[in-house]
Amino acid sequence: MVTLDNKRHQHYKEVFFIKAFQEFFHQFLLLSRPFEHHLNNELGKHRLYRAQWSILYYIANNDSATLVELAHYQRIEKPTVTRTVTRLEEQGYLEHIPGKDRREKRMQLTTHGKKVYEDVRVTIDQFEKEILAHIPEEDQLAGIEMMKTIRMNLISRENSK
Amino acid sequence: MVTLDNKRHQHYKEVFFIKAFQEFFHQFLLLSRPFEHHLNNELGKHRLYRAQWSILYYIANNDSATLVELAHYQRIEKPTVTRTVTRLEEQGYLEHIPGKDRREKRMQLTTHGKKVYEDVRVTIDQFEKEILAHIPEEDQLAGIEMMKTIRMNLISRENSK
DNA sequence: ATAATTAGTTATCTTGGGTAACTAATTTAC
């Protein structure tokens, strides 16, 4: 009887009381694929992809950026940035503004790029609002802070290793 | 003077009061790449990748699964599942248990697979705990619910389109 | 019994990460 109860108890624990941190990242992964998928669908209407959009977003909010700046911010390698920026340049959304340091390639939105960003922004705003339905702004703000903290924890791990 | 104040005000709004839903998904993207990167680093110690780990996780928590079940749950296409499951089979972590319906391929962990899962679990638990440092369990639980809601909003969008 | 559906596979494409090795420009050290 005791043995059976122990077994039941164990089963109960395993199935229903998964640890919060496990469940947290499980849900994070379960959300990130579909989110990226849908985001790319929306962006596809404007012939864009997530990686390109991330760069447009950064530059739209910071006026200009160098490739290294983008790489550091997004925590990706320089060659990845080079490739994506090149595509955006080819599409006529970004242009190179020369600065003092002739090594660096500082990019800004072209007039066309600004126009496109604003257009896409409308689509994406709509999309993001829709999928945040029923989530109070207060919780959204708490979520933002949480993600920032986790990101910082990740980054400090990098440096200490 | 009025014009200048307006300009300042506008600038202030744009730079410091980005809408919550924009910032939410911006942070989500900023977190998901580094998270996957670090997760893969940890998994690499055991010669695993994120996609494989997701499948091991699901089967470890559900005893067995068919490929279609995995595809539906993770919202990915069947060929993607086939490939990843095949790798896990080759590594000797999964085995096919025949059922009534001879079309479906129901998979379960092998003894070796169970052992490996438990080993990796320790590494990943440690990793996940570390990067959730300074986040109260209460907030983690709120985050879990938020991600579930967003995921459901995404899925219901799919169906209505 | 035939038609439609379902589970899984194979072939092939694509995005977007990564590393290694390089050039050109700038800074630092001597």
Next chain:
DNA sequence: GTAAATTAGTTACCCAAGATAACTAATTAT
């Protein structure tokens, strides 16, 4: 002031993990 070290960016190439299209085999529905 020059040589060495560092930094920004590029090129070539690799790979994981998603996707679609077209297929077979098994099962269900008509």
